[in-house]
Amino acid sequence: MQASTDSLDLLGISKMLLNCRGNCSPAQSGIYWDLRMHVRQRRKLVNMASGMKNRIHTTVDRIFPGFLDETKSGIAPFSKCSLLLAEIGNPDKQKSLSNIVSYSGIIPKVKQTGGIQGKTRIKKVGKRCNHILKDYVVQSASHMGLHGPEDLMLDYKRRDAQGQHADFGMARRFLRMAMGLMRTYQTYLPKRLRSTKINMKERAAYYLIAWPKLREKWHKANSLDIAFDKDMPLGQWRKVIQELYGIELKL
Secondary structure, eight states, rough: HHHHHHHHHHHHHHHHTTTOOOOOOGSHHHHHHHHHHHHHHHHHHHHHHHHHHHHHHHHHHSSSEEEEEHHHHHOOTHHHHHHHHHHHHGGGGGGOOHHHHHHHHHHHEEOOOSSSTEEEEEEEEEESSHHHHHHHHHHHHHHHHHSOOOOHHHHHHHHHTTTOHHHHHHHHHHHHHHHHHHHHHHHHHHHGGTTTOOHHHHHHEEEEEHHHHHHHHHHHOHHHHHHOOSSHHHHHHHHHHHHHEEEEEOO
């Protein structure tokens, strides 16, 4: 019985050697095995990411034709700007700001019992929301509070000093401004300069100061010529500003 088993073992080993199936690579065990598995897993993730991007392009092109085509929209695919718009949807078809605020999960729940004169209780924000959109707008609000225009930084500090949730409060203001600017194809103006009584020279001076920063953002995205093309909203805005205030915004 023992001789028969040994013969089978030897026969199997000889066949493996003849078929070159033997492997003495150090990558079969230890840290080299771990490295091999991680590299193979990374390769799978890269392939999955490429396939997912293609599916996103196909779906978005059905909803917003040409939106992820940089030559048409002037927006770099998968940039923060494009991702934010993808979560919000068409700004011209949004019902109200309250719906977007609730959808992004940055407003607390309010519960009232006993009718109109009853006691009102403010609870935590709901967990059912668009968490991706919430992350975008809250980070944008925090950034405005640290590095935004002076009036927005002061508003952020005021809310924080009064014990409010400054990030959520500024996130609601950010959404209100973003929707307004997207619908009217305008750039941000401080509250003082939005007054009808303001001198046009002061507003023109603001545009001259803000223009290099706006230009630099699109230059870094390699989309300056596309974004400010004469047929694009920003290009039309630049033309109107130059004609209205008699200034030159150089590209």
